[in-house]
Amino acid sequence: MTGNLLTGMSTNREVRIYVAETSEMVASAQKTHDLSPMSTAALGRTITGAAMMGMMSKIEKEKLTLQIKGSGEIQLMVAVADTKGHVKAYTSEPHASLQTNDLGKIAVGQAVGKEGQVVVIRDMGMKDPFIGQSDLVSGEIAEDLTYYFGQSEQQATAIGLGVFLTPDARVKSAGGFLVQLLPEASEATIEQLESNLSGMKSITQLFEEGLTIEQIAGQVFAGLGLDELERYPLYYQCDCSKEKMGAGLKSLGKSTLTEILTEDGGAELTCHFCNTKYQFSRNDLKTLIESMA
């Protein structure tokens, strides 16, 4: 269930890179949600993007929620990531049907649709979270996130994401990269980076050829020099608990909870992210209502 993340800087300190390998994490999401190949590819890309975006924050307590709201079969994908490499995710459509493009590749954009939004919520544990939003460009996720960074966070970014499935729909490899220009980047650096990126194979092909995250970072930064900064483990794992679910119930308000207590005499809640079921007995509900004073 773990993955790997490498972060680095160009030798001239003008470009930052994150490269993630997320094969086991995406396989774990596939198993948890019984995802079809199309949903595995779409949610796998979202998980990988969120994992890198979550680790970009330097604020320890920050939690990043990435929502992809589509107009196709996949109406919603949600991935939540923190600064310690934990990611959890779900989609409204675990069984999206398979569609391929002219090259025979899984056409994620057709399942997500071209109309819709990217929503990013950065919650720093304070009152008001930062919420950024932009329109979808293609529904292919990487392009949509690239556009999001330019529009909503005014940061020149290039993103590649990929999930490669075997003919029997097992996750063979998954991962991605995120490159960000720092404000002082020179014209020469930008040109070099653009030429590197346009000459590169897709991230899926690179993993398929057996390249490591270090080698992929090396290709993106060819001619720029790579100073490796850090390596982190990534985890696909849920952090739900009965206590957190109880807090969710409380947010329904005292009168609604009292209604549930009298009408149903208890409640069963399922975590969207990991499908764990939580039972709230009559007594549990009473305790919750009493604690709301």
Ligand SMILES: [Zn+2]
């Ligand atoms: Zn959970």
